Amino acid sequence: MELFNDNQRYQPGDIVYxxxxxxxxxxxxxxxxxxxxxxxxxxxxxxxxxxxxxxPLSNEIAVYSTEEEANQAFEYIYGPASEGTWE
Structure with missing residues (x-):
């Protein structure tokens, strides 16, 4: 079974963010x-x-293939992390 999420193909065993x-x-x-x-x-x-x-993995969940992509989305939504804070 595979799922396409934003043109990305996921398979069991993949690590996503x-x-x-x-x-x-x-x-x-x-x-x-x-x-x-x-x-x-x-x-x-x-x-x-x-x-x-x-x-359930669905198109309703924002899934990112790399931590860098997830960081970019996080900063877009929440703004840049302040010094001394944890992401």
Missing amino acids: VLYRNPHTQDVANIQAAAVVNNPENANELALFLYETYY
Whole structure:
């Protein structure tokens, strides 16, 4: 199974980067690496494995092939990181 996301082809085993918003503190977001895996609940779908949880991989999730692309998107959305802050 493959998924095309913004003309990118993903396969199980790929490592990708997503912008992840902390569910407990909504004003905190960071870049997180995630693994593309077969969805354990649906064999015909791919999923992202992130923080011990499976998320369906769909075109509704912004997925970046490189950390550099994710950093550029992060800065576009949230502005440049200030000195002394963590991304």
